[in-house]
């Protein structure tokens with residue numbers, strides 16, 4: 750059994766008005782010229798998924814969403830179901846991002862329910878976990894991350910493609926990262942957690958690192974054991990910053 754290919758995913762968050770799709774087009778054009786060592790995905794705001802999916806059809810760039818409700822439909826004003834995102838053209842969905850956990854009080858159990866909904870609709874979940882600065886300073890990183898891992902992953906993932914993203918909350922948008930040793934230690938622990946819970950390809954699911962990944966640190970981070978890609982925020986917004994990360998594998 751072979752390990753799934755590494756994945757570099759761009760998380761545009763609430764950015765991307767007008768000409769920003771040119772940046773995605775430039776990423777696709779670069780990948781066409783030189784096939785990358787990784788799968789590449791861009792997760793724009795939901796309003797752009799349809800246009801982005803049309804633009805990226807026939808290219809190597811996959812399109813993802815940033816969140817979903819667990820249900821297929823219902824009275825949830827303002828929300829989007831996994832089925833809607835799939836119909837719009839998404840093939841992946843980021844779930845449990847720390848901004849969702851912090852601003853919308855999403856729990857691990859919410860994230861697990863969303864992931865099960867995503868699978869129902871054929872979306873590949875990228876499930877985010879990571880400790881806060883206070884938890885890190887208290888020496889609780891592994892306890893927090895492994896607890897989130899155990900609770901945020903539904904059993905249904907056993908037979909599906911998915912990725913885990915380790916994103917230390919304090920490293921997101923902060924311009925600083927953990928040491929390479931720290932990243933590797935957490936990724937090895939996450940891999941052990943996955944191997945305890947799952948068998949086959951699910952146990953080998955890519956573990957992405959996220960939090961201030963940029964062209965200048967990507968190669969070092971991506972070379973660490975059990976780092977199977979990256980979830981990139983700020984540096985995914987323009988092609989000149991994103992392409993060097995895609996090329997760093």
Ligand code: PGA
Nearest residue numbers: 921922960961981982983
């Ligand atoms: P950043 O964000 O790369 O801007 O730190 C990462 C993320 O939030 O996924």
